[in-house]
Amino acid sequence: MTPPLSVGVRRVRAHAEPLPLPRYETALAAGMDLRADIEGELTIAPLQRALVPTGLAVGLPPGYEAQVRPRSGLALRHGLTLLNSPGTVDADFRGEVQVLLVNLSQEPFTLRRGERIAQLVVAPVCRVSLVELEVLDATGRGEGGFGSTGR
Ligand SMILES: O=c1ccn([C@H]2C[C@H](O)[C@@H](COP(=O)(O)OP(=O)(O)OP(=O)(O)O)O2)c(=O)[nH]1
Numbered sequence: 001m002t003p004p005l006s007v008g009v010r011r012v013r014a015h016a017e018p019l020p021l022p023r024y025e026t027a028l029a030a031g032m033d034l035r036a037d038i039e040g041e042l043t044i045a046p047l048q049r050a051l052v053p054t055g056l057a058v059g060l061p062p063g064y065e066a067q068v069r070p071r072s073g074l075a076l077r078h079g080l081t082l083l084n085s086p087g088t089v090d091a092d093f094r095g096e097v098q099v100l101l102v103n104l105s106q107e108p109f110t111l112r113r114g115e116r117i118a119q120l121v122v123a124p125v126c127r128v129s130l131v132e133l134e135v136l137d138a139t140g141r142g143e144g145g146f147g148s149t150g151r
Pocket residue numbers: 068084086087088089090091093096097098099100
């Protein structure tokens with residue numbers, strides 16, 4: 001396997017007891033879990049959203065993005081997902097990575113400091129230059145979409 005890409009990470013605030021840095025939890029995991037860098041607790045009421053700090057800023061190299069994705073366990077057990085899933089962290093963003101949680105359950109959800117709330121997947125990005133045309137090249141599908149291939 002190719003060696004992992006080195007990505008700089010900076011803690012944006014100091015704590016007496018710093019949270020562990022994100023890491024891959026299994027040998028081939030695609031994402032690293034992000035933790036809530038909050039003081040104490042935060043309760044998200046049903047159908048409410050909260051922008052939750054992770055305490056981390058990353059310096060992605062050109063040609064990469066980081067996707068902020070939900071954790072399936074939190075979604076299944078507590079109806080907690082990301083409102084903007086997948087969130088996009090641009091390679092030129094140097095601010096704190098934050099997680100836009102939404103509680104889609106009927107119960108309030110209380111988050112505690114250090115809880116793993118989302119996962120960060122780093123991926124290559126293909127940038128294109130758009131070329132305006134009058135006619136696009138023909139394909140078998142053509143303009144069919146949104147269920148055009150039947151049920
Ligand atoms: O879930 C997310 C999504 C974005 N960001 C940060 C990184 C990203 O590079 C920046 C801008 O995100 P986006 O482009 O989605 O936001 P926008 O609403 O288009 O704002 P902007 O005008 O700042 O680009 O915010 C996060 O920390 N978490």
